[in-house]
Amino acid sequence: MLQGAAALDATPLDQAKPYSEIPGPSRFNFIRSFLPGGRYINKPVHEMFLDMNKRFGDIFRMPGVAGRDIVVSMNPVDYETTFRHEGQFPYRRSFETMDYFKRVHRRDIFDGADGLTSGNGPAWGKLRTAVNPILLQPRNAKLYVNNILQVNDEFLERIRAIRDPKTQEMPADFVEEIRRLVLESICSVALNTRLGLLAENRESEEAKQMIKALANIVELSFQLDLMPPIWKYLPVPMFKTLMRSLDTIADFCYNHIQQALKRIEEDARDGRLSTEPGMETSILEKLARSNRQTAVIIALDLLFAGVDPTLVSLTGILLSLAKNPAQQARLLEEIRGVLPEKNSPLTIENMKHLPYLRACIKEGIRMYPIGPGTLRRLPVDVVLSGYRVIAGTDVAMGSNYQMSNMEQFVPRVRDFLPERWLRDESHAELVGDTATPFMYLPFGFGPRSCAGKRIVDLMLETAVARLVRNFDIGFDYPIENAFKQKFFVAPNIPFKFKFVERTM
Numbered sequence: 122m123l124q125g126a127a128a129l130d131a132t133p134l135d136q137a138k139p140y141s142e143i144p145g146p147s148r149f150n151f152i153r154s155f156l157p158g159g160r161y162i163n164k165p166v167h168e169m170f171l172d173m174n175k176r177f178g179d180i181f182r183m184p185g186v187a188g189r190d191i192v193v194s195m196n197p198v199d200y201e202t203t204f205r206h207e208g209q210f211p212y213r214r215s216f217e218t219m220d221y222f223k224r225v226h227r228r229d230i231f232d233g234a235d236g237l238t239s240g241n242g243p244a245w246g247k248l249r250t251a252v253n254p255i256l257l258q259p260r261n262a263k264l265y266v267n268n269i270l271q272v273n274d275e276f277l278e279r280i281r282a283i284r285d286p287k288t289q290e291m292p293a294d295f296v297e298e299i300r301r302l303v304l305e306s307i308c309s310v311a312l313n314t315r316l317g318l319l320a321e322n323r324e325s326e327e328a329k330q331m332i333k334a335l336a337n338i339v340e341l342s343f344q345l346d347l348m349p350p351i352w353k354y355l356p357v358p359m360f361k362t363l364m365r366s367l368d369t370i371a372d373f374c375y376n377h378i379q380q381a382l383k384r385i386e387e388d389a390r391d392g393r394l395s396t397e398p399g400m401e402t403s404i405l406e407k408l409a410r411s412n413r414q415t416a417v418i419i420a421l422d423l424l425f426a427g428v429d430p431t432l433v434s435l436t437g438i439l440l441s442l443a444k445n446p447a448q449q450a451r452l453l454e455e456i457r458g459v460l461p462e463k464n465s466p467l468t469i470e471n472m473k474h475l476p477y478l479r480a481c482i483k484e485g486i487r488m489y490p491i492g493p494g495t496l497r498r499l500p501v502d503v504v505l506s507g508y509r510v511i512a513g514t515d516v517a518m519g520s521n522y523q524m525s526n527m528e529q530f531v532p533r534v535r536d537f538l539p540e541r542w543l544r545d546e547s548h549a550e551l552v553g554d555t556a557t558p559f560m561y562l563p564f565g566f567g568p569r570s571c572a573g574k575r576i577v578d579l580m581l582e583t584a585v586a587r588l589v590r591n592f593d594i595g596f597d598y599p600i601e602n603a604f605k606q607k608f609f610v611a612p613n614i615p616f617k618f619k620f621v622e623r624t625m
């Protein structure tokens with residue numbers, strides 16, 4: 122363990138310093154810093170966090186962000202305290218614009234239900250309990266592994282079709298192909314539907330609108346939610362664009378789900394499908410069996426929450442492998458062990474024997490996290506870094522930035538070294554706080570952690586294994602500004618990967 126991590130803060134509540142003394146900018150100065158000429162105007166959020174960390178210390182207060190303070194901790198001791206006090210229904214602040222969309226704008230679809238990503242309290246607990254066994258049980262992976270593999274085949278074909286024959290490089294907008302891969306994969310799981318985004322329907326108006334809408338949502342929800350909510354009182358064009366983009370996705374999911382459910386019902390009626398519980402052939406069918414509305418809401422959640430993080434993670438992992446040929450060679454050797462031929466089938470069984478692949482994925486996600494960390498609104502007062510943080514305050518944790526940027530937590534922090542995850546004696550000096558509980562939390566923690574974890578694992582393992590088995594992956598450009606960081610991270614350069622065909 123390095124100096125970063127330590128034991129739980131033992132200061133009793135009545136001896137803690139008062140909440141009002143937590144350092145931070147005044148509300149006025151904080152708002153001013155986002156206005157023209159301000160300190161944080163157009164700055165990525167991680168720079169703002171690191172700057173405030175320098176100015177105010179390990180804990181600081183961002184006053185009244187969208188009506189409520191956010192206390193940011195960059196002290197690992199506080200992470201454990203926060204998660205240990207999160208209560209039965211861990212509360213994560215959602216985007217106010219998303220709440221408005223679900224509760225007011227599209228009440229016709231949501232009918233008062235907030236879903237997983239933005240719901241809280243007992244209603245969230247009930248939904249999460251219902252979907253956990255469906256989404257997270259390893260044995261359910263057999264319901265979607267074939268879909269994911271099929272989509273992957275199309276992705277490899279697409280790469281071969283668009284590759285520059287001279288340079289072997291991808292076009293500048295290759296990240297859009299990765300977006301399509303992820304979107305198609307998630308839709309194949311959540312909607313049990315193939316959309317053809319990588320193949321026959323790639324030019325369809327629907328595909329283009331979906332892609333545009335997803336990009337708008339990521340960009341605009343953050344901007345609107347960090348600023349004072351003027352959209353509640355005035356017609357703000359950005360807000361209208363956001364609602365229209367959310368409409369596009371919601372209608373798309375809703376229509377596809379209606380069609381998929383109709384197909385399932387017809388198949389069951391005509392005897393092509395078993396109506397017995399436990400005999401379902403898709404995630405959607407399992408969800409629909411509990412409740413049709415649940416199926417729609419969960420599918421929307423999976424799309425909203427899943428596409429961008431997976432896109433960023435996969436791009437980061439590929440970039441890391443491209444820039445680190447020795448690690449790529451070691452990974453290839455491991456993959457060859459289970460896939461002797463370029464087109465040997467990948468199965469749930471043989472995927473179990475790829476520890477270095479999993480280490481590469483973990484390391485890539487460490488180096489390119491999707492955001493600072495997660496948030497919790499605590500039901501009780503707690504002591505964080507010696508201050509009494511009152512119940513109802515939103516606490517943000519910055520562990521992802523520490524793990525990706527700060528040498529005091531991870532040795533050779535900006536080097537891609539999957540070996541540190543293998544936990545064998547020979548690489549003990551590389552482990553640092555990667556082995557400390559509550560430090561490496563890219564998927565969050567506890568009952569509120571990522572509901573798509575199994576699906577992501579399968580998507581990433583399949584994509585990386587098959588790409589590395591088929592191609593020598595290269596990238597001949599600088600990568601310092603590969604991603605821009607607003608609240609969530611987004612691709613920022615032309616990802617002209619080189620995919621040179623392996624001869625054997």
Ligand code: HEM
Nearest residue numbers: 423426427430431434495563564565566569570571572573
């Ligand atoms: C590498 C890709 C991904 C990363 C790094 C990631 C990370 C996260 C994180 C940090 C959270 C919040 C956890 C917390 O507050 O403790 C979360 C929540 C969630 N994620 Fe993911 N995620 C990824 C991909 C996906 C995918 C592909 C899906 C869907 C198929 C998905 C579905 C969800 C859902 C539904 C939630 C909300 C869970 C809840 O609040 O109950 N995620 N994810």
